[in-house]
Every structure is written in C-alpha cells, then in structure tokens.
Amino acid sequence: MDLNFSPDELAFRAEVRAFVAAHLPDDIRDRVRRGDESQVADDLRRWQEILHAHGWGAVMWPREFGGTGWDKTRQYLFEIECAAADAPIQLPFGLKMVAPVIMRYGTPAQQQRFLPRILDGSDWWCQGYSEPGSGSDLASLKTRAERDGDHYVVNGQKAWNTLGQHAGWIFCLVRTDPAAKPQRGISFLLIDMRTPGIRLQPTRLLDGGHEVNEVFFDNVRVPVKNLVGEENAGWTCAKFLLGHERTNIAGIGASRRELARLRRMAGEAGRNGAPLADNPVFASRIAQVALELRALEVTNLRVIFGEARQQAPGPEASMLKIRGTEILQRITELQVEALGARALEYEGDGEDVPRAVGHYMNLRKLSIYGGSNEIQRNIIAQMVLQL
Amino acid sequence: MDVSFTEEQQMLHDSIRRYLASDYPLEHRAKTIAGEDGWSADTWRALADLGLLALDIEEADGGIGAGPVGTMLVSQATGAGLLLEPFHSSAVLATRVISLLGQGERRTMLLDALASGDAVAVLAHDEDGGWFDARSTTAEPDGDGWRLHGRKARVYHAPMARWLLVSARTQDGSGVFLVERDAEGMELRALRTVDGQRAADIELDLHLPADARLGGEASAALEQALDHGLAALCADALGVLDRTLATTVQYTRDRVQFGTPIGRFQALQHRMADMYMQVEQARSMSYLATSACLGDDAQARREAVSGAKVVVGQAARRVGQEAVQLHGGMGMTDELDVSHCFRRLLAFELRMGTTDEHLRALHGLARAEAA
Secondary structure, eight states, X not given: OBXXXXXXXXXXXXXXXXXXXXXXXXXXXXXXXXXXXXXXXHHHHHHHHHHHHTTOSOTTSOGGGTXXXXXXXXXXXXXXXXXXXXXXXXXXXXXXIXXXXXXXXXXXXXXXXXXXXXXXXXXXXXXXXXXXXXSSXXXXXXXXXXXXXXXXXXXXXXXXXXXXXXXXXXXXXXESOTTSOTTTSEEEEEEETTSTXXXXXXXXXXXXXXXXXXXEEEEEEEEGGGEESSTTBHHHHHHHXXXXXXXXXXXXXXHHHHHHHHHHHHHHOEETTEEGGGOHHHHHHHHHHHHHHHXXXXXXXXXXXXXXXXXXXXXXXXXXXXXXXXXXXXXXXXXXXXXXXXXXXXXXXXXXXXXXXXXXXXXXXXXXXXXXXXXXXXXXXXXXXXX | OBOOOOHHHHHHHXXXXXXXXXXXXXXXXXXXXXXXXXXXXXXHHHHHHTTGGGTTSOGGGTSOOOHHHHHHHHHHHHHHTTOOSSIIIIIIIIHHHHHHHOOXXXXXXXXXXXXXXXXXXXXXXXXXTOTTTOOOOEEEEETTEEEEEEEEEEEETGGGOSEEEEEEEETTEEEEEEEETTOTTEEEEEEEOTTSOEEEEEEEEEEEEGGGBOSSOOHHHHHHHHHHHHHHHHHXXXXXXHHHHHHHHHHHHHOEETTEEGGGOHHHXXXXXXXXXXXXXXXXXXXXXXXXHHSSOHHHHHHHHHHHHHHHHHHHHHHHHHHHHHHGGGGGSTTSHHHHHHHHHHHHHHTTSOHHHHHHHHHHHHHHHHO
C-alpha cells in the first residue's frame, strides 16, 4: 500500500492541468465561477467539443468506443483537475448513464448510431426514470408502452427530468407488461424528444431556477428498434445504469473546489473587525469538513481500487453517495454562513451571494436524488452489514 | 498509488489476529488486568516468537523491516484483540526512536534486546499541560554528563520497562536520554489507565553520563517517531472500531424484542450504517497517515497524522457511544466486549494529544501554509 501518486500519475496530472489551463475558454470559466447558468447548454456543448477534439471526450469509456481507456486513477485525477479549474461538468446522462447501457445491451446498430453523437456532443440526452409516485420505489413506475406493429405507443408522465429542455433524446423506463411482477414488465426505450406527443413542463424549484421538468407522453410512437435489450428486461438495464451512475458519485472534485471557495470567502468576509477565517469557531468548522473530505477522498480511492479488482461497484458506493453529498451540502451551508446576513440579498448583483445561496438551496437535492440517502443507508445495512 | 496489500502483509495481519482471537480471550485478559504486573510474560514471549517485536526494525539491523504498512496491519490486530502488552510502546514507538537516533554498539544491543522480547523500552514524552507544548523536562550539561530534571505523565507501560527514553529540552533544541528504570533520582508512580493498561507518572531529577543522550539534536527524529507511533495507534483504534461495530451488529441480530431481532428495525439499521461509514472514514485516514510515514515530506506527514488522530478520535467517540446504546442495558456491563472496546476507544482519544489539540495543530499548519 502506498497512497502517494506515482511519477507517471503526477506527470499525467500536470498534463491535464496544463491542457485545461490552455483550452478552457475564459468566458465559460468565468460563468462557471460565478454560477451563471444563463448559457449552460452552449457552454457544456462547447467544452465537450474541445475535449472531444483532444481525444478526451469520454474519459470513462473503453477505447473501442472512442473513449480514453484510462484507468480509474486517471479518471479521478481528470475529474479533480477539471473541477479545480472551474471547467463545466460533463453532463452524465449521455456519457455516464445511457452510453454504458448501449455498450453493454445495445445492438451494433444502436451503438453505431448513438455513441459517436454522445462523444462529440451533438446529442444531448436526458433521463426518464422517476415518475410522480415512483421515486426511490422506481419499480412502481406506471408509464405504459404498448406494442403496435413495429412501434411502441407510450403514454404517461415522467418527473424530475434534469435539463430536458435542451435535450434531443430521452432514455425511459416504461411498463410493457402490466400483468407481470413490478420489476419484470419494464423495458428500456430510447425516445427522440422531437416525436409528436411529448410535452415538457418546467418545475419551479426551491432556488427559483428551472432545472427540472415534468415530461408528458401522449400516444408517442417509438420505433421498436429503439428498444435496448429484451422487452420486459429493462430492469437489468436500469440496475446496470444506476451502478454506473454511482462510480463517480463522491463528487470529490466539486467539493474540493467549493471548499477552496469557502476558504476564500471566509478570508474576505469581515465580522467585528476581523476576517471570519480568524474566528476559531468558524475555522474549526472549516477544518472539520475539510478533514471529512480528505477521508472521503481516500475512501473513494479505496473503492476505486476495489472496483478495479472486482469489476462492478459494490454497495460501498452507497457510502460514497451519502458522505459525498453530506459533505458538499455542508460546505455550501458554510458558504452561506460565511455570507451571514448578506445572503438575504439573494437576487442582488454581487458574485458570491447569489451563487452561494442558490447553490445551498439547489444542492439540498443531493441527498434526495439518485436513491435518497435513507435508501442508501438501507443498502449499507442490508448488503454490507447483513442486517 | 496502490491501495492493496501484499500477500505477506495480509498473512502477517491474519496470523496475529488469529493468535489473539484464540489465545487471548476476555477472561485471560481480565486476569492480567487484575494481576500484579498488568501484562503476561507468556503472551509477550508468543509475540516475540511470531516475530512481531522485530517487525519495525530494519533488515540491516537484523529485523523484519515491515515498515509503517506492516506495523499498521499488526496494530489493527492488536487493537481488535484489545492487547494489553506493550507492543505499541516498545516494538513501535521506542524501537523507532532507537532506529532513528541510536548509534554503534548500543543501537545494536538495544534493538536486539527489544526484538527478542528480553526487554521492554518506552518513550517517556507525555507531560501534563498538552501534547504539543508541554516540554518542561530539561537536560542541562552537568560536569561531564547531564542533569535531567522534570516530570513525565502517564507514560504507557513504563512499569514493565527496563529502559526509558526520556525526551527533554536541551540548549540545542531537543534530546532523548536513555535511563534505566531503576536509576537513582527517578521515581515512578505506577497507575492503571482507563483501558486497563499500566502506565506511570515519573519524577526526574538525576545525573546521567554524557553518553546517555541518544544521537544529537532530536527534534526532527522525535517528531517523526511520534508521528509513526501515532499512525500505529490510529491503526490500533481502527482494530477496536472494527470489533465494536462487528459485535454490535451481531448483538442486534441476536437480540429479540417485540418478536423481532432488533437489527431489523430501520431506525437501528440507519444508525449502524452511520457507524459503518465512520469506521470506513477512520480506516481511510489511518491508511493515509501510514502512507505519509512512507514519504519524506514532513509537513504532509504531520497533516495526515494529525488528521487521522482527529477523524479516528471522533469515530471512536461516536461509534463507542452508539455501540453501548444499541446494546441497551447490557452495554453498560463489564461482562460484554463492548464495554472494553468503549474504554479503549476513550483512551485512544485522550492519548498522544486529544482531538482538539490535533485539530488546532492542523489549523496552525494550514495558516503556516497560507502565510
């Protein structure tokens, strides 16, 4: 055991750092830094194109599909460096969620049609998993798909669809056999968002933003060739996808960036004539969360290495999800505390205020989505502790 | 970067764990605690035979050279076994001090005696008043030797040691002085610690020959040895945490209330999931501290070690308390594992610098870096 990075890994890190410094456009970086999401769709597309042009479009994909084939340590270092430099995140829906499913269960035709367009950023994907009434209990979903010749006819409603207003495609879990047991009658469909009968309705959130939508399907006709895997075997794809979603769930890069921001804010904020950073009570809170993050980084690496040996991410991923989201939430909470009463001016024109306050409110979602942290604790209790 | 262990390292850990599981039951341990000496010569002999006392001695010095990683893995086992014998004090901490500072024939003599189990040595460093600042013990030139004066507090395993390695302030900084336990001018007041181990408060006012000083100015070596010892102590606490969690999970599987094993209740499951996460975070920091002891970067090592002491210490508090709570009334009794684990975890928090002291030290390090 030796947790120090090898000379090779350090050289790789320097290469990524230099590339991002040279190629991330200033205007994008500034918007990310300010938390300005007014041009988020364009920013994400441009950054994806830049990465793709350099051969780094999909750092987690195998080489045969145009990925980098990097090992998990390199993927981890890439994530950290991009976050530290205020690069936009790469949207997970195409790259990390639907792509692995298409690689594993899709037909060669589906692979050739969809994967290159995810890689170069020309297709924006969104997800159609959750429904009103089917959150953590996903298997209770009700959206129907009935076979009609070489089409499925889809009717129903999806909820919590993130950034679908920019998406060209949606991957959906639909019920194809209402008579079967909940997990058995579900299929995994790829649906063109321009198909007649699809309607999006924005969901206004706690922070006032438009990040998620409800999606309504009214007799939407989907070609049968867009079914991934076997009919009624979509639950297998769903579980596979959720497993992949969890591989990078600790979000170390984002937390490190926000911690650095918190430290800067505490250094700048004055209270009673001294910087907040000099207040031992506040300094101790920062030190505490910094330590928890450090411990999680190593835990993440331990899981990554375990994964490299045993393939599929195990129930340990639940721990990364819980701790990662709790820590990031805690950091955003401290950012608001650092602002103090200034945070009341949420709609003001400063830089830190709207960003930190909006972030704090928005990131309450972290412990709810992707399987709530309560569900993750159930998984640990049952799968790890065998209770 | 490599997060795995070699087969050899794994075997080392497993063998000591198996030995303690079979030959070191709680009843045996209770007898030892109640006895006059507070340790078992048979157990000490067995540890020597397993090679553990030579574990942290370099091969060039005739040892096994298992280094920080091997020491960590064995320390996890000594923690899980709730070992009372002075493995940590003598085979880790004192051995490391001698390896870093000892010279010539005396170095060989001391290391051989410790490795074979013929003698125990302990580092007398702790004083009242705080881990980082308390250095009231002084060594001044006195004729052709030294005058050593001061007090040391709660020096683990001093009553069973042949030698004490006493840290002291000197004109050039810090020094470490070799003193026979029976030396005239040194008084030991033996005491029993909260986790059933033996320690001593020590009064020092004695003359020592010139060659009593091990090596020269010892600040850096001392800091390195203490960090190494802290990393090992964190691993020991991790072993206790593992046992505490396992014993709690098992208890809630077996204990039936309202017609159901209480481990089926979600409220309890979530608390144990939290305990599990605390143990894993502690494990990560224990690994990080050990790994930092492999490198040459003293600042990174200090940060990792103090960070580990804090995270493991906080886990010790929370997991210890939760374990007692989940055991219900039985958790309060001396009869069950959990009470012994609880007390050892409490002792861990208090030894070698409290959680607050290390958190402050980290703050100081961060500020030094920012300045």
